[in-house]
Amino acid sequence: MVSHPFWTVSGKNVRGAAHIRHEKPCQDAFLPLQVDDAVIAAVADGHGSQRCPFSDEGAWMAVETVSGLLQELYVKAEKDPAVIEKLAKEKLPHLLVGRWRERVKAAHVAQGRVESAEAVDDAVLVQYGSTVLAVLATEVFLLFVQLGDGDILTVAEDGQVSAPLPKDERLMANETTSLCSPRAWEDVVVQFYPLTGRPAPALVMLSTDGYSNSFSKQEDFHQVGTDFLQLIREHGLATVMQHMGGWLEQTSQEGSGDDITVSLLCQFRLAEPMIEEVSAAVEMLEEPVKKKATRSRKKAEGATATELEAKPEAKPKRTRATKPKAQAETTAQPPAKRTRSKQVVNEGGTTHE
Numbered sequence: 001m002v003s004h005p006f007w008t009v010s011g012k013n014v015r016g017a018a019h020i021r022h023e024k025p026c027q028d029a030f031l032p033l034q035v036d037d038a039v040i041a042a043v044a045d046g047h048g049s050q051r052c053p054f055s056d057e058g059a060w061m062a063v064e065t066v067s068g069l070l071q072e073l074y075v076k077a078e079k080d081p082a083v084i085e086k087l088a089k090e091k092l093p094h095l096l097v098g099r100w101r102e103r104v105k106a107a108h109v110a111q112g113r114v115e116s117a118e119a120v121d122d123a124v125l126v127q128y129g130s131t132v133l134a135v136l137a138t139e140v141f142l143l144f145v146q147l148g149d150g151d152i153l154t155v156a157e158d159g160q161v162s163a164p165l166p167k168d169e170r171l172m173a174n175e176t177t178s179l180c181s182p183r184a185w186e187d188v189v190v191q192f193y194p195l196t197g198r199p200a201p202a203l204v205m206l207s208t209d210g211y212s213n214s215f216s217k218q219e220d221f222h223q224v225g226t227d228f229l230q231l232i233r234e235h236g237l238a239t240v241m242q243h244m245g246g247w248l249e250q251t252s253q254e255g256s257g258d259d260i261t262v263s264l265l266c267q268f269r270l271a272e273p274m275i276e277e278v279s280a281a282v283e284m285l286e287e288p289v290k291k292k293a294t295r296s297r298k299k300a301e302g303a304t305a306t307e308l309e310a311k312p313e314a315k316p317k318r319t320r321a322t323k324p325k326a327q328a329e330t331t332a333q334p335p336a337k338r339t340r341s342k343q344v345v346n347e348g349g350t351t352h353e
Helices: 017-021 055-076 081-110 122-126 218-235 237-254 275-300
Strands: 007-014 028-035 038-045 132-137 141-147 151-155 189-194 203-207 260-267 343-346 349-352
Touching: 007 028, 007 038, 007 237, 017 237, 028 055, 028 260, 038 055, 038 203, 038 260, 055 081, 055 132, 055 141, 081 122, 081 141, 081 189, 132 151, 132 203, 151 218, 203 218, 218 237, 218 260, 237 260
Parallel strands: none
Antiparallel strands: 007 260, 028 038, 038 132, 132 141, 141 189, 151 203, 203 260, 343 349
16 A cells, blocks of 8 residues: 555456466556655556566566556656656657567576567567556646556546546447557547546546446446445545455456456545544543543442442443445346457457457
């Protein structure tokens, strides 16, 4: 978990049920990062087909690359929102794709898969293919980055869920743009979201498509954002994250079968259980001590047993149960059976992975 005075970010990924059955590794990646008074969250989804045997490595390179770039951008722009927006839209897409490819080439050589980086062609890049999503969050703006499928949702204080990025109509069923696609920089979406003059979202959720593909309807998936916000308010982010792995595993088993990664970025003030609950818990713990002290004082003053028992002991105040809602409350019914292999969208159409 990574925190600063306004935002707290945490995340969890699980190996998909289908990956477990076929003895495949988890090919998702998640990376949180703190930069001065900002936080960064990044998730990636390696394609995982036979054509992409190293996509788990590609996903880790993706989250490390985008996180490093956002950190560099934030520091070099001296935290100026206008400069950050301009540089992000003009420079970030090319830098993201270029640096990811450089890392892939270096890793391919380091692993002894080829003798030199010059031998790494487009076919090799596909072997590491991955999507990537990220957010740079400060108190005055959010900066969203996305290439490929997956979801970024914002949840308002009243639980209303929205998608801050425009929908890419090409990303239907099992098709996706990718870091390994030709001219991939043209598919990178950068969205600057100023918070000046508007309320900040209470929660931002990033997730790989294994999560949304487990729902038959978009509104059912969006309801997850509302449920997570309520759970965080009632039990705190740490408690929610303790149960997250089990929830995601069950969702994968009953839904897509794919790896699932979820990153939750919430306002710091919401990350801990509500103050009233903490106060009630403290009172409950302190009450027996106070009563014991009262009885001791009255006995010292010569009080009789009748006087001590005249008023029945008040029952301790109850705190809300810390057990999270049942899984059925945060997931829809399993979706219809579907093909789970991805396709990469490029200039020449789609190619199966």
